[in-house]
Amino acid sequence: STVQVDYAVIATGMYSAPPNVPEYPGASEFVASGGAIIHSSKYTDGALAEGKRVLVVGGAKSAIDITIDSATRGESARSTLVFRHAHWGTPRLLAWFLPFQYVFLSRLGQLLVSLKQGAYPAGGPRWIDTLKALPILGWIVSGVMALAFRLAEELIALQLGHYGEWRPSLPVVRDFYGYGHVLSPQFRQLRARKQFDTVRGEVVRLAKGVAIIKADPVRGCFSRGSYSKLAEEVAIPCELIVCATGFRKTYDYLPKAELAALDVQEDGVYLYRHIFPPAVPDLAFCGAEIATITNIMTHAIHAEYIARVVARELALPTREQMQREVDTVREWKRSWMPKTASRAALVLLHQTHYHDQLLIDLGMPWSRKGNPLAVAFMP
Numbered sequence: 593s594t595v596q597v598d599y600a601v602i603a604t605g606m607y608s609a610p611p612n613v614p615e616y617p618g619a620s621e622f623v624a625s626g627g628a629i630i631h632s633s634k635y636t637d638g639a640l641a642e643g644k645r646v647l648v649v650g651g652a653k654s655a656i657d658i659t660i661d662s663a664t665r666g667e668s669a670r671s672t673l674v675f676r677h678a679h680w681g682t683p684r685l686l687a688w689f690l691p692f693q694y695v696f697l698s699r700l701g702q703l704l705v706s707l708k709q710g711a712y713p714a715g716g717p718r719w720i721d722t723l724k725a726l727p728i729l730g731w732i733v734s735g736v737m738a739l740a741f742r743l744a745e746e747l748i749a750l751q752l753g754h755y756g757e758w759r760p761s762l763p764v765v766r767d768f769y770g771y772g773h774v775l776s777p778q779f780r781q782l783r784a785r786k787q788f789d790t791v792r793g794e795v796v797r798l799a800k801g802v803a804i805i806k807a808d809p810v811r812g813c814f815s816r817g818s819y820s821k822l823a824e825e826v827a828i829p830c831e832l833i834v835c836a837t838g839f840r841k842t843y844d845y846l847p848k849a850e851l852a853a854l855d856v857q858e859d860g861v862y863l864y865r866h867i868f869p870p871a872v873p874d875l876a877f878c879g880a881e882i883a884t885i886t887n888i889m890t891h892a893i894h895a896e897y898i899a900r901v902v903a904r905e906l907a908l909p910t911r912e913q914m915q916r917e918v919d920t921v922r923e924w925k926r927s928w929m930p931k932t933a934s935r936a937a938l939v940l941l942h943q944t945h946y947h948d949q950l951l952i953d954l955g956m957p958w959s960r961k962g963n964p965l966a967v968a969f970m971p
Contacts (some may be wrong), residue, residue: 599902603878603891606937609841614649614795622798622833632658632836641665645829647803649795650836651675653773658834660778663788671788672828674795674805678760680745680767681752681775688751692774696885696941697971705941708737709765709928712942713920714865715949741765753780757792757808762930769938770930791826795833802827841933850875860936862922864914865950867894868901871911876901883934884943893950900954 611631616622619629630640632654641662648659648671655673663671682692695701703720706712711720724730745764749755752775760767782788793807805826841860843851853871854861863869866882876898879891900906908914922936929935939946948958961967 599874599876601876601878601898602880604880606880606883606934607839609839611835612838612840613835614837616795616798616803618798618804621800622803625800627798627801627831627833629833629835632834633839635661635834638662638665641669641671641832643669644831645669646671647795647828647830647833648673648836649675649833650838651677651679652771652836655834655836656681656773656775656779658836659788660776660782662832662834663782672830673788673790674803674828675790675792676794676808677771678754678758678792679762679771679773680748680754680760680764681773681779682768683748683751684774684777686751687747693971694969697944698969699944700968702941702944704737704740705765706945707733708741710924712939712945713924714917714946715952716942716945753783757790765941766928766930769940770932770935772940789828791828796825798833799827801831802829803833804828838933857922857936858933859926859931860934862918862936864908864918865897865953866937866939866946867897868908868914870914870918881937882939883937884939884946885941886943890939890943890947893947893954897950897954906954 611633613629613631616629623629632650635641635654635658638661642665644662644665646658646662646669648655648662651673655675659671659673662669682696684692686692686695703717706716706720707724710724711717723733741764745754748764749759754760762770783790791805791807793805795803796806797804805828806824807826843854843856843861846854850872854869855871861869861877861881863877863881867876867878869875869877878894878898879887882890882894884890897906901908909917925935925938929938932938951958959967961970
């Protein structure tokens with residue numbers, strides 16, 4: 593059926609599209625012999641791993657959570673985590689005492705990130721970029737920030753065991769903008785007790801009862817002994833493969849003209865304020881093309897913003913003005929963030945300055961606390 597509307601709001605969330613499951617050569621033979629291949633979104637009951645040899649593919653949030661769960665499913669359970677790249681975890685307590693939200697969700701913490709990577713183009717303090725552009729002072733600030741974040745990396749590495757093949761190749765802030773996660777303390781504990789194996793490499797094919805892994809020739813692996821000396825390829829016995837390999841996004845629900853005007857890129861859809869496509873009037877995305885640290889708060893602000901636009905209480909800039917901002921944000925993100933399918937949506941550690949701009953647009957005060965110290969240091 594067809595429904596005629598004056599305005600459409602897409603509020604499907606970031607990860608509503610079909611799961612991304614790799615097509616491995618030999619998968620049919622593996623399944624025919626009794627094996628199973630599922631996406632991480634289907635791992636809803638730990639009983640799936642009871643007494644089984646489980647291979648988890650991936651290196652971020654879901655992969656780590658499922659490795660922890662499947663590794664504790666009885667003495668006969670055996671888990672192996674296969675990942676191509678290691679990623680920085682975020683301790684719940686930084687330096688073993690400071691709750692992470694006091695750094696990642698405070699204005700001071702986000703100011704430090706901005707001094708390191710630059711101000712968010714659509715709402716960040718412009719004086720930061722002016723300061724960094726100064727010949728001598730800018731060089732000093734950049735040097736101090738580089739040292740501070742390197743020390744932070746070493747502290748996180750000490751807390752979470754980021755050494756050897758588990759040492760990320762990207763600096764902590766850049767890596768966080770592609771793969772950031774709060775790492776469960778169980779991961780390091782179980783790893784120290786050698787309750788699961790880990791291989792830094794890639795699944796190249798499957799066969800009857802096994803997955804063939806091409807190991808990273810430099811990083812190798814850590815394990816409880818089974819694969820401590822890897823050849824170029826190693827066969828890992830498994831009965832269940834869990835692919836924690838993310839999701840694909842689709843915009844096929846849009847008519848062809850609107851889909852073309854949306855201008856979907858390899859790294860996502862770039863929107864004005866992460867809400868409005870400049871070339872598609874009467875269409876908005878509420879929380880569907882944005883990733884911050886506190887998503888539910890962002891989505892609430894989006895809903896208020898869209899409601900005021902629809903009610904004609906808030907006027908958007910011209911299409912040309914919106915497109916200029918979109919182009920600026922896209923250029924800034926591509927200048928330093930890792931290339932991922934969701935890069936266009938990432939705000940993350942710059943969220944406070946982004947929220948400030950939304951509130952300013954709405955005519956509301958961006959400072960939500962009465963005490964200046966609380967404004968600077970509190971989450």
